[in-house]
Amino acid sequence: MLAWAVIRPRGWPEAFAAVPAAVILIAAGVIPAGQAATEIRQLAPVIGFLAAILVLAHLCDDDGLFRACGGWMARTSAGSPRRLLTQVFLVAAVTTAVLSLDATVVLLTPVVFATAARLGVRSRPHVYACTHLANSASLLLPVSNLTNLLAFAASGLAFGHFAVLMAVPWLAAIGVEYAVFGRFFATDLNTGNMGPGGGRGDQGQDAGLPVFTLVVVALTLAGFAGASAAGVNPAWAAFAGAAVLAARALARRRVAPVALVRAADLPFLLFVLGLGIVVKAVTDNGLGRALAPLLPGGTSLPALLAVAALAAALANVCNNLPAVLVLLPLAAPSGAGAVLAVLLGVNIGPNLTYTGSLATLLWRRILHHHGSAPDLGEFTRLGLLTVPAALVLGVLALWAGLHIVGG
């Protein structure tokens, strides 16, 4: 049933399958209507938060934030592929952490590719850096990833506390990626724009940095921590930030209201709601009981490592969204440490396959009309080099953090 919900609807809006599936499950009494309502009540604020972040990122793009980042990366890398990789790591890590992994994949990756092309260097390492960091750099803040938002709601941590505990694991994961990328893509990174005449000439006009937008994003970020510390749902800070940018863009007629609604991706929000109910039904009807013995209790180092490994494995089998929905209720009784270990697993783990999970990978293989996918073996090797190391170092850092800061 879970696999059906994950694989089946690929290619057209997933909500078309997930929502009817949820309705059928409720109608058939597999999940009592009361429990489904509770699940919806729990998910609704998370989904609202997500919508606000999606709109915020979209408006940042409209204001030219990512174009400006591209200009900055091009200037500061001075044509060196290695320095461009460093700048891409910086920008992608911060973008993912603050504006969520969606922003990195959808909005930043094309800019990075265009920047590499403009500098006349090979784009492979830089594009792969974006796809990898969208996962592994999404550890820092509750807003970085939908999985984090779900875990954040389940962990009972304050926004700031979450960020403090995840800061070192975040840096560790990025550090592992950086070290591996530098060696793995050595050929591409050594092949700068060489030969007499350098540069392809067209440096283009750099977009200025949208200062207003940056200030709003920074204030929104401060608002997350402030609201959470004051006991207010930080989603309101995201709403406020998105509202300020939206009002400005609408007043200047830079964006149509329809585009804002489209940015919030309502089918996606409905899909998450439907998936939440389907997963709840499956978990309550056996999957939870089957997985519970595999999940060690407590927050000792071996327990945290096992939780993260199991989460990574499950994320790779289906996808990290259902994986986190299944594992959170099981991990939550062991405390915030276990919940965060689940997050390390489901956020770093998807880098093993280039589509984030085997289910998606197989489905794409079936759908692939146009020849073969890119070199799967090479991408898998890259995943094998980064994922286990990032997981182990991340869990170690989390474990140390729990001892120093407290869970």
Next chain:
Amino acid sequence: MTESDSTVRSVYIWVCEGTWRASVDAALNLAPAGASFTLLHVSSGEAPEAARGAYAGLLGRAGHDPGNRLAELAEASAGELLEAAARRLGRACEKIEIQTQGHAERTVVSASAQADLLIVARDGDQARLGPKSLGKTTRFVVDHAACPVLLVWPRAAPGVSSIPPPPPHPPGPQDPQAPQAPQAP
């Protein structure tokens, strides 16, 4: 000499990001007079596909796939690269742009069957002479090309002294007949 020159009619220049200038310059300086030039660029489609894969990994999102945008950018960038190469060459030439799904090296090898000479630039470690100065893709082309290959350095070649000294003679039983180092009298 004129006889051997006349066999090289069709010179293919493999145009790659970063190293194409050296290949074009080699064509200008080293190709025989009267040769025809073909600029060849192959895009593997790997970057757009990586972006598509990452987007597919984001379960449930619809309609914002960045892969198509990357594919458009890749096509435009390949076109610009070929234009720049043609300008640098400054001669009449044919331009071939091929989009493949992975395995660009095999496409280049197939194209080399039409050529009398293929010009390839090294794309690995530029600091010392040796096998690491060729990346995986380039090595495949050099190893499998169906025509003579002119392999050039994208920058001035490193000195011969960049080759590490040969390993010390292995001592031991596998070669008991080896001449002994001369004894001091």
